Amino acid sequence: xxxxxxxxxxxxxxxxxxxxxxxxxxxxxxxxxxxxxxxxxxxxxxxxxxxxxxxxxxxxxxxxxxxxxxxxxxxxxxxxxxxxxxxxxxxxxxxxxxxxxxxxxxxxxxxxxxxxxxxxxxxxxxxxxxxxxxxxxxxxxxxxxxxxxxxxxxxxxxxxxxxxxxxxxxxxxxxxxxxxxxxxxxxxxxxxxxxxxxxxxxxxxxxxxxxxxxxxxxxxxxxxxxxxxxxxxxxxxxxxxxxxxxxxxxxxxxxxxxxxxxxxxxxxxxxxxxxxxxxxxxxxxxxxxxxxxxxxxxxx
Amino acid sequence: xxxxxxxxxxxxxxxxxxxxxxxxxxxxxxxxxxxxxxxxxxxxxxxxxxxxxxxxxxxxxxxxxxxxxxxxxxxxxxxxxxxxxxxxxxxxxxxxxxxxxxxxxxxxxxxxxxxxxxxxxxxxxxxxxxxxxxxxxxxxxxxxxxxxxxxxxxxxxxxxxxxxxxxxxxxxxxxxxxxxxxxxxxxxxxxxxxxxxxxxxxxxxxxxxxxxxxxxxxxxxxxxxxxxxxxxxxxxxxxxxxxxxxxxxxxxxxxxxxxxxxxxxxxxxxxxxxxxxxxxxxxxxxxxxxxxxxxxxxxx
Numbered sequence: 001x002x003x004x005x006x007x008x009x010x011x012x013x014x015x016x017x018x019x020x021x022x023x024x025x026x027x028x029x030x031x032x033x034x035x036x037x038x039x040x041x042x043x044x045x046x047x048x049x050x051x052x053x054x055x056x057x058x059x060x061x062x063x064x065x066x067x068x069x070x071x072x073x074x075x076x077x078x079x080x081x082x083x084x085x086x087x088x089x090x091x092x093x094x095x096x097x098x099x100x101x102x103x104x105x106x107x108x109x110x111x112x113x114x115x116x117x118x119x120x121x122x123x124x125x126x127x128x129x130x131x132x133x134x135x136x137x138x139x140x141x142x143x144x145x146x147x148x149x150x151x152x153x154x155x156x157x158x159x160x161x162x163x164x165x166x167x168x169x170x171x172x173x174x175x176x177x178x179x180x181x182x183x184x185x186x187x188x189x190x191x192x193x194x195x196x197x198x199x200x201x202x203x204x205x206x207x208x209x210x211x212x213x214x215x216x217x218x219x220x221x222x223x224x225x226x227x228x229x230x231x232x233x234x235x236x237x238x239x240x241x242x243x244x245x246x247x248x249x250x251x252x253x254x255x256x257x258x259x260x261x262x263x264x265x266x267x268x269x270x271x272x273x274x275x276x277x278x279x280x281x282x283x284x285x286x287x288x289x290x291x292x293x294x295x296x297x298x299x300x
Numbered sequence: 301x302x303x304x305x306x307x308x309x310x311x312x313x314x315x316x317x318x319x320x321x322x323x324x325x326x327x328x329x330x331x332x333x334x335x336x337x338x339x340x341x342x343x344x345x346x347x348x349x350x351x352x353x354x355x356x357x358x359x360x361x362x363x364x365x366x367x368x369x370x371x372x373x374x375x376x377x378x379x380x381x382x383x384x385x386x387x388x389x390x391x392x393x394x395x396x397x398x399x400x401x402x403x404x405x406x407x408x409x410x411x412x413x414x415x416x417x418x419x420x421x422x423x424x425x426x427x428x429x430x431x432x433x434x435x436x437x438x439x440x441x442x443x444x445x446x447x448x449x450x451x452x453x454x455x456x457x458x459x460x461x462x463x464x465x466x467x468x469x470x471x472x473x474x475x476x477x478x479x480x481x482x483x484x485x486x487x488x489x490x491x492x493x494x495x496x497x498x499x500x501x502x503x504x505x506x507x508x509x510x511x512x513x514x515x516x517x518x519x520x521x522x523x524x525x526x527x528x529x530x531x532x533x534x535x536x537x538x539x540x541x542x543x544x545x546x547x548x549x550x551x552x553x554x555x556x557x558x559x560x561x562x563x564x565x566x567x568x569x570x571x572x573x574x575x576x577x578x579x580x581x582x583x584x585x586x587x588x589x590x591x592x593x594x595x596x597x598x599x600x
Contacts, residue, residue, distance in 0.1 A: 025425075027456055029456065029461070031481070032461075032464075032465035032468065032478060032481050032482070033460075033461035033462070033464040033465045033468075033485070034471075035464060035468060036456075036460065036461055036464040037456075081418075087415055087416075087419060090415065092358050092410070092411035092412045092415060092550070093415065103519075110392070111392035112392045112393050113464070113467075114391065115387055115390065115392060115415065116387075116460055116463055116464050116467075118419075118455050119383075119418075119422065119455075119460050120385060120455055120460040120461070122419065122422055122423065123422065123451055123454050123455030123456070123460060124451065124455050124456050126426040126447060126451045127447075127448060127451035127452060127455060127456075129426075129447075130444045130447040130448045130451065135441070135444060140440040140441055140444055141435070141440055143444060144430045144435060144440055144443060147426060147429075147430040147447065148427060148428075148430045150421055151424065151426045151427035151430065152427060154421030154423050155419075155420055155427065156327055156329065156336075156337075156420050156423070156424055156427075160333075160336065160416055160419050160420040160423060161329070161332075161333035161420070162333070163416055164333040164335060164336040164413070164416050165332035165333045166367055167412050167413075167416075168332065168333075168335060169332075178332060181331070181332050182332070185333070221521050292433050
């Protein structure tokens with residue numbers, strides 16, 4: 001199956017919705033700290049795919065809720081994703097100068113401002129997850145469950161631990177098991193948490209959550225494998241950053257360990273897994289199925 | 301009035317309680333990201349005064365609650381405080397090599413690890429603020445209110461904005477108004493939030509919250525002024541870091557703007573303000589009064 005033109009129209013409309021919501025839910029304060037807000041918005045509005053916030057909305061929809069109702073939570077996840085890119089790009093970390101065809105935050109501003117912009121976005125994410133609008137629409141225990149879920153996935157049980165493991169793996173040979181740890185923590189944990197967050201806020205059954213959790217792990221892993229493939233094969237202008245940078249940094253990647261063909265096959269099989277996990281959700285999971293194809297077929 | 305030996309016994313027992321709780325509530329995971337946990341615990345357990353977590357407990361007590369019941373929240377605040385020190389010490393920020401007589405996190409480990417240790421502590425703080433033990437003891441809306449309070453005080457309406465303003469003020473002359481903005485955001489916001497957090501979790505009236513809020517602002521400002529005075533006058537060995545570093549970095553400080561004597565007088569008058577704010581709370585605020593004196597009289 002390929003993706004219909006309808007899906008891309010839907011995707012574009014949701015990306016625009018997220019962009020407007022980010023302008024609304026992330027403050028831009030004038031005054032002595034204005035530079036902080038400039039840097040935050042510079043990175044937030046630099047043309048991301050908005051995959052994670054869209055997954056929050058699709059997760060809410062799969063649980064029978066309205067995508068618009070979870071917008072503060074969707075923005076929270078994009079704040080966390082953006083902070084992670086800003087900090088990862090720092091000289092002490094991946095030392096990248098370009099991101100989506102534009103200078104990275106510390107290049108456009110400076111290192112101190114970039115560190116603070118990341119810290120500010122991460123902190124604000126939790127302000128948004130506890131937002132009064134969410135508390136008005138959903139049971140308060142669902143909000144608390146969502147905060148726990150995101151804090152674990154973004155922090156010590158997920159992304160931050162994954163980034164540490166990724167840095168420690170640079171320049172040495174890793175086993176398939178070590179690579180799986182890195183992918184699961186660095187990338188898949190937050191993608192899984194995005195889908196689950198939407199459904200958790202709306203509220204859904206244990207079996208449905210398990211289905212969405214499995215879907216999230218699988219597309220999260222597929223996403224990282226495709227990312228690693230694109231780093232080797234994409235058109236530099238489309239990707240907006242230099243090609244082959246993983247190789248240059250001796251990063252642990254799926255293609256480096258197993259080759260390009262095996263990597264493509266692995267991503268396809270993860271997609272199949274993801275689709276079969278959500279079969280029990282029926283029509284409500286149509287959007288999630290489309291997003292899974294999109295993750296596999298994306299070119300940037 | 302001076303502080304009694306009883307107060308120092310009480311303080312020591314509470315510091316030990318916080319230290320044990322931090323070991324318990326902040327995980328130390330083995331495996332591929334072990335270095336992250338080593339760095340976090342290195343900085344967390346390097347002998348801080350634990351003023352902020354103790355204020356969380358004293359705030360709970362002032363609202364009629366039990367200090368022990370808010371321990372996960374107290375630890376969350378110490379995680380946030382520690383993350384802010386780790387990031388502030390980075391070469392791109394204040395570039396400090398020593399903290400409490402020990403190498404700073406990026407000196408003991410490396411810059412990337414220090415950035416991630418800070419990110420991990422900040423994220424984990426919100427995991428702790430949504431902790432199941434708090435949800436079992438207090439109304440869930442109180443937890444959500446606490447999360448909002450802390451996210452604002454630590455982030456864009458407080459500490460992160462204050463740190464940005466502080467960096468931008470380096471090397472130039474600031475007005476008294478600009479300095480007040482920096483102190484309020486960089487230091488006082490989180491100290492105020494600490495006291496209020498304890499009382500918010502337990503639950504208390506609007507007037508009581510206003511009293512605690514005013515107390516928090518005042519001791520927060522006094523704390524920063526004393527900090528700036530100690531940077532000029534303290535014994536290097538007691539302070540655990542080089543003396544005069546604010547001067548060397550051309551930091552905006554109260555003594556630099558108004559002189560030492562006026563600074564001491566200002567700190568004393570803030571203490572008086574703090575004490576008068578909590579007068580309406582009666583005996584329940586005895587501990588808070590002692591802490592206010594302690595803030596004024598501390599030597600490190």
